[in-house]
Amino acid sequence: MLDIARDFLLANGQLDVERIREDFPILHQEVNGKPFVYFDNAATTQKPIQVIEALTHYYLTDNSNIHRGIHTLAERATAAFEATRDKVKSFLNAAEREEIIFTRGTTESINLVAATWGNQYIEAGDEIVVSAMEHHSNMVPWHMLAQRKKAKVKIIPMNDAGELLLDNLENIITSKTKLVACVHVSNALGTINPIASLINAAKKVGAVTLIDGAQAVSHLDIDVQSLGADFYVFSGHKLYGPTGVGVLYGKRSLLEAMPPYQGGGEMISEVTYEGCTYNELPYKFEAGTPNIADVVALGSAIEYVLTIGKKNIRQHETILLDYATKKALEVPGLQCIGTAADKVGVLSFVFSDVHPQDIGILLDKSGIAIRTGHHCTQPLMGRLGIPGTSRMSFAVYNTIEEIDLAIEALYKALRLLR
Ligand code: PLP
Numbered sequence: 001m002l003d004i005a006r007d008f009l010l011a012n013g014q015l016d017v018e019r020i021r022e023d024f025p026i027l028h029q030e031v032n033g034k035p036f037v038y039f040d041n042a043a044t045t046q047k048p049i050q051v052i053e054a055l056t057h058y059y060l061t062d063n064s065n066i067h068r069g070i071h072t073l074a075e076r077a078t079a080a081f082e083a084t085r086d087k088v089k090s091f092l093n094a095a096e097r098e099e100i101i102f103t104r105g106t107t108e109s110i111n112l113v114a115a116t117w118g119n120q121y122i123e124a125g126d127e128i129v130v131s132a133m134e135h136h137s138n139m140v141p142w143h144m145l146a147q148r149k150k151a152k153v154k155i156i157p158m159n160d161a162g163e164l165l166l167d168n169l170e171n172i173i174t175s176k177t178k179l180v181a182c183v184h185v186s187n188a189l190g191t192i193n194p195i196a197s198l199i200n201a202a203k204k205v206g207a208v209t210l211i212d213g214a215q216a217v218s219h220l221d222i223d224v225q226s227l228g229a230d231f232y233v234f235s236g237h238k239l240y241g242p243t244g245v246g247v248l249y250g251k252r253s254l255l256e257a258m259p260p261y262q263g264g265g266e267m268i269s270e271v272t273y274e275g276c277t278y279n280e281l282p283y284k285f286e287a288g289t290p291n292i293a294d295v296v297a298l299g300s301a302i303e304y305v306l307t308i309g310k311k312n313i314r315q316h317e318t319i320l321l322d323y324a325t326k327k328a329l330e331v332p333g334l335q336c337i338g339t340a341a342d343k344v345g346v347l348s349f350v351f352s353d354v355h356p357q358d359i360g361i362l363l364d365k366s367g368i369a370i371r372t373g374h375h376c377t378q379p380l381m382g383r384l385g386i387p388g389t390s391r392m393s394f395a396v397y398n399t400i401e402e403i404d405l406a407i408e409a410l411y412k413a414l415r416l417l418r
Helices: 017-021 049-062 072-093 106-121 140-149 195-204 252-255 292-308 310-329 357-367 376-385 400-416
Strands: 100-103 127-131 152-158 175-185 208-212 231-235 247-250 268-271 277-278 335-337 346-350 370-371 387-391
Touching: 049 072, 049 292, 072 100, 072 247, 072 292, 106 140, 106 175, 106 208, 106 231, 106 247, 106 370, 127 140, 140 152, 152 400, 175 195, 247 252, 292 310, 310 335, 310 346, 310 400, 357 370, 357 387, 357 400
Parallel strands: 127 152, 127 175, 175 208, 208 231
Antiparallel strands: 100 247, 231 247, 268 277, 335 346, 346 387, 370 387
């Protein structure tokens, strides 16, 4: 079915991007009469044909409900679904497949932990520590939990470059801390956070850790065991996979001690008129018919990324980021937001005299898709004293030529706006 075991590298060791672009049909179109340039990858990545084919193949040949069926298609669908669990297990280097829970995405994974682990273990006066650059998905569920439980949310501050400040950490992560929840890679700034240090600091006080890997999984190798993260979460759609599917990794001991999230089919062991007992992991947290097709296709996305190689992807995106940053800084009045030493391919910028939204609209007229606004990080924007940024975020299929087009379009937009 799939044909992904191809050579994606040029003789010089760099990625054969033209070859990779052949796998992404959506890129080969004009938008507003111009060649389409997609720089909104931090919002969602485009999908390679291998992922799209996995999805259609599933519906064309295997569609069935899983786990309970004894017929051939039910067995095929179950095998394909569970095969993705094994792929995710090795993708994250989890110790056991039972530690991989399928959810709708990062947001649901975090809400699951807040609603189950949080409800069980957070008490009045406890502290939940998050960073200054969290996406709302890793902020709001903790605010909600803290309000329910009369607990407190504390913030790890950052410097103006968008790097977390760890020098005062022992006064932030203390014996009162029950949870440290931090974004691995910032969607608004591109910063790669020192999560190993945070996890170690949390461990010293016996706090549980949750890492939001939404922006990390497509760029960085993730090893939850060597990191020692208790929970690690991500979404399929930011990893060249489909929307509507994501992952919660949790350590078995924690998952076993947590109450279920939702009640319904699959998550039970036995139900009587009087009550019920719960299924074993991972099914205890997968109530109802899951998003089978998209889980299957997520497996193809993981294969795709691993076939190209994260190291190669990162190397390519770093070339793009360096080039784009250099070109952007030549644009009069442009200020880069997020200048951490350790970054992925995210270029956020502002002008004192031009609104980000106007830039986004005019770039779209030139066929270039970027994101503007607060990027679901309002507290971070408040910290930086700006309402929002314009953000170009790069992926494996982007090119230097596309950056040239975007910068040219930016000059054109500024001529109109100033
Ligand atoms: N966390 C980060 C860092 C993100 O960038 C995003 C999405 O932009 C999310 C969480 C939420 O992901 P989803 O909407 O797929 O649940």
